[in-house]
Amino acid sequence: MKKSHIAYMACIAALIGVGLGAAPPAVADHRTHVVFPGESIQKAVDAAAAGDHVLVASGTYRESVRVSTPRLTLRGMGPRTVIAPAATKAADGCADGNGICVLGTKDRKVEGVTVAELTVTGFTGSGVFAADTDRLTVRHVTAEKNGVWGIAQERSVRGAFRKNTARANGDAGLFLANTVKAEQGATDSGGTVVAHNHLEGNRIGLTVRRLRNLTVADNHLTGNCVGAFVVGDENMPRAGALTVRDNLIDRNNKSCPKTARLDALQGTGIVLTGAEDTLVTRNQIRENVGASPLSGGIVVWKSFVGTTSERNRITDNVLEGNAPADIVNTDTAGKGNTFTGNTCRASKPAGLC
Structure with missing residues (x-):
């Protein structure tokens, strides 16, 4: 031997x-x-x-x-x-x-x-795909150049996604959803944690779709078309009741063309659309610049079927060099959304900084 x-x-x-x-x-x-x-x-x-x-x-x-x-x-x-x-x-x-x-x-x-x-x-699909799991842990995994998602999960609870790298995947680097192929209300993720991941060069760094009770913390999202997307719609229960905190979200300025579901994307830090009771706090959101309808540092948006975002708290974030503005609230019909303690220069409408 x-x-x-x-x-x-x-x-x-x-x-x-x-x-x-x-x-x-x-x-x-x-x-x-x-x-x-x-x-x-x-x-x-x-x-x-x-x-x-x-x-x-x-x-x-x-x-x-x-x-x-x-x-x-x-x-x-x-x-x-x-x-x-x-x-x-x-x-x-x-x-x-x-x-x-x-x-x-x-x-x-x-x-x-x-x-x-x-x-x-x-892979033409996803690097790692999970469904119907309880306490799945994915850590120190590199998922790159896959056709759809880097790491994805549906119909699952109590997951932990830590210290992974998802790079240059066709859609989201990390994708977490209630279910992929059906329309239904948001489900309780049981305290799923997404922490200390590096998500770069994907269409969207992180998508959280129709989920509740989840924490996104201490991740670095850069070079994507959109950093993080929190997605809800008219289905009940509503998406939300989750925390996005202490993340570095910078230079997500890759350009992605329009699709059947979304406008063209570029220059977006965090989007909340059709979500409720979400806390976005202590994030550093810098130099996300684009001309998409969704461009900006933190963007609060009606869902694409017209459902408002409500009672979300945007607090104590540091925003710098985002355009067209550091904070963009196009969902002016949404009730109870608050913007307090943020360090930023410009907002749409004015007065949110």
């Missing part, structure tokens, strides 16, 4: 013994399944039981991976563990051209899955 391979195996052993942590007696029977280049991640996932780890060595793996086993951890060895599309569609383990799918059912959510420490790139 070559010395380099012996060293590689020693590194894997160290990761299993130290990086993953020694298992306490109650879970001593949980196994770690190690996957090397040329082997199938999906086969290891299929062989794993609830609570097991699948550790994927550095290298490129051309396949999609479907996870439905509760409490499974799928972990790479960092950005050089790369999951990319298979050469043939028949090898696709997920529907709709996604890279990693974490899927429960409408009747039974898959619980406690973790996806971590890897790169997912080049």
Whole structure:
């Protein structure tokens, strides 16, 4: 056996013994399944039981991976563990051209899955797509150059999305929704957290659609057409009751053309549309400049079916160099929206700074 391979195996052993942590007696029977280049991640996932780890060595793996086993951890060895599309569609383990799918059912959510420490790139759908999950964790994942979303979740609760990078994806870098393909009211996300992510060069950095009870904190959103989109509509319950705080949202000046659902986009920090009871606070929002109807630092907008935004609190943000204005409120019919304590120079209408 070559010395380099012996060293590689020693590194894997160290990761299993130290990086993953020694298992306490109650879970001593949980196994770690190690996957090397040329082997199938999906086969290891299929062989794993609830609570097991699948550790994927550095290298490129051309396949999609479907996870439905509760409490499974799928972990790479960092950005050089790369999951990319298979050469043939028949090898696709997920529907709709996604890279990693974490899927429960409408009747039974898959619980406690973790996806971590890897790169997912080049898929026609999304890098990571999850549905019907409870306590999904996605951390230290790089999702780049995927056709739709970088990392996406629907019909799920209590998720944690931390320290990921989503770059140059076709739609949102991070996309969280009640449901993707149906019209219905906002759902309670159970305290889902989106924190310390870097979202760059996507159409939209972060989309939160028809959800309630969620925190977006300490993220960096830059170089997108829109930094963050909080979306509601006429369905009940209304979207909102969430917090967007302590984020750096700068230079989201990429230009995106008009679509069937949205006007052309450019130069937007945060948009609230058809949302209620949302707190936007302590964000730094700088140099978002564009000529789109939605351009500006913080923009409060009627939903695209005319539903007003109500009782949102825009407070203690620092806004600088955004155009056409730092704060834009086109939803003047919306009741109870307040703008207090913000550091800014210009607003539409005047008087909001």
